[in-house]
Amino acid sequence: MMTQEPRSRGDDDRVVDLGDDFTVLPEQTADDTDQGWGERTGDNDDRLLAERPPHWD
Template structure:
């Protein structure tokens, strides 16, 4: 056994305490580039327009 094997190792990730409480977030639900603003589009809802302009065969 070498002297390197006998030296204590510094604590690794397995020894680290991580608080996984209710407010712990790894990634957000939606990124900023996955929004209208991120795509460079105007913010707003156009569902009413889309429903009014739907094709006749959708009725």
């Protein structure tokens, strides 16, 4: 007589808590920021506009 081993529960059978604060993926990852790219915070638009080449006028 063969005995059957109990089946293990797969991922489809497990209970997952999907509460109010549940997120699948973050809106933005840490490496998708200026700091993650090694850049300084803030902008330098004013400096770039002031240093425009003469042919841009």
